[in-house]
Amino acid sequence: MTSGNSRTRNVLISGASIAGPALAYWLHRYGFRVTVVEKASAPRSGGYPIDVRGTAIDVAAHMGILPRLQAAHVHTERITFLDPDGAEITTLAPHTLAGSVEGRDLEVRRGDLTAILYDTVRDDVEFRFDDSIDTLDQTDHGVDVTFRSGVHRTFDLVVGADGIHSHTRNLLFGPESRFHRHLGFRFAVFTMPNTLGLSRELLMWNAPGRSAALYATGTRDDDLHAFLNLHAPEGTAADGEPELPARRESAEPDTDLITSAFTDTAWQIPDIIDAMGRADDLFTDTVAQIHLPAWSTGRTALVGDAAYAPSFLTGQGTSLALVGAYMLAHALASHPTHTAALTAYDHTTRPFVTANQSLITHGSAALFPTTAQTLNDRNKRLQTLATLPTPTPRPAYTALTLPEPPPTP
């Protein structure tokens, strides 16, 4: 194991959410000089809960952050499913559904994870907030970067960790539409007042093609995370692959489609739609995956959602980001050239990514049935689950054995 290969010492990472700071941590530990550029003015603090499971727990343990993640664990006590009239179908323990290992796998607010990762590395690497990459120019010797702020710098390697709508990927590989695989749903998330007095629980309402959830990650004094999901197929291309929709980010959230679909008067739907209209943290997008035939070109690479977003339907985006960062840093530290390292990163990590992306296919999300018949079938399965022993965890979560980490500094 080398301490950062001789030709790749100086690395720029775009994005400071999960994959970016995790990669920065590992590269620093291997002896690289690291700069992270983030377009937001501070680490993102958005609070929706995300899962960290299986191999990603091992990454967190190697980073020494597991005790802090365990302290931040959300401890959801139950998930209650409601029918279209708002009547209860069944109540389950969360790990029964996710196939998680109770007591080992974790659920934390995304902002908490980002803050923990950022704290771990903030003193060791340079962070440039409120800035982004404008242009990238690869030469034989490095990558010349112009930042939006006007600053010019040269790096040995540039890594895009800037999420599903990655600007770095657009610069390197072309338009998102080539790699974006629509999964047939459109969603909105936002916070709203906890008028129901919910505490550490999730209520999930389903009608065919529509679902709404209220998630209390705290106690009855804390706001709720509201979630609306709508079956929104966008047609299929001639070859049977889902048609590629235009990129839609949330700068100007488009809620018309969702508002016009959720006209139900049952349960809390009118209040949730009303709260969406008033929310100041509304985020909407299509549910999609990113599939790229290669995650690198020359002296540039991608990690996390930018390279292989699996969608929240798999619950594995965060885990892929943490594991991908670990594998990329290890490859860069243990190969003599960036070319060999980036090939090894792809070779060693792709089967894990594929296994996790394959947990879901177009329109097939088990929790979000799109017809009355599939909703009925799902409800029957849920009622049986309540009486079954805890299922075995999904093998995809642990489908990679990590190489040894470097000695603890």
Ligand SMILES: Cc1cc2nc3c(=O)[nH]c(=O)nc-3n(C[C@H](O)[C@H](O)[C@H](O)COP(=O)(O)OP(=O)(O)OC[C@H]3O[C@@H](n4cnc5c(N)ncnc54)[C@H](O)[C@@H]3O)c2cc1C
């Ligand atoms: C509603 C919702 C629920 C989810 N639930 C789960 C779940 O239960 N489990 C799970 O594992 N995953 C879940 N995910 C997915 C998870 O959030 C992502 O997979 C994960 O955050 C990916 O991390 P990342 O660091 O690759 O990208 P991101 O978290 O998307 O971060 C990208 C970063 O890059 C920055 N950035 C973007 N563009 C630029 C630019 N041009 N220049 C500089 N910086 C830029 C952004 O500001 C951001 O900080 C969910 C996602 C959503 C939206």
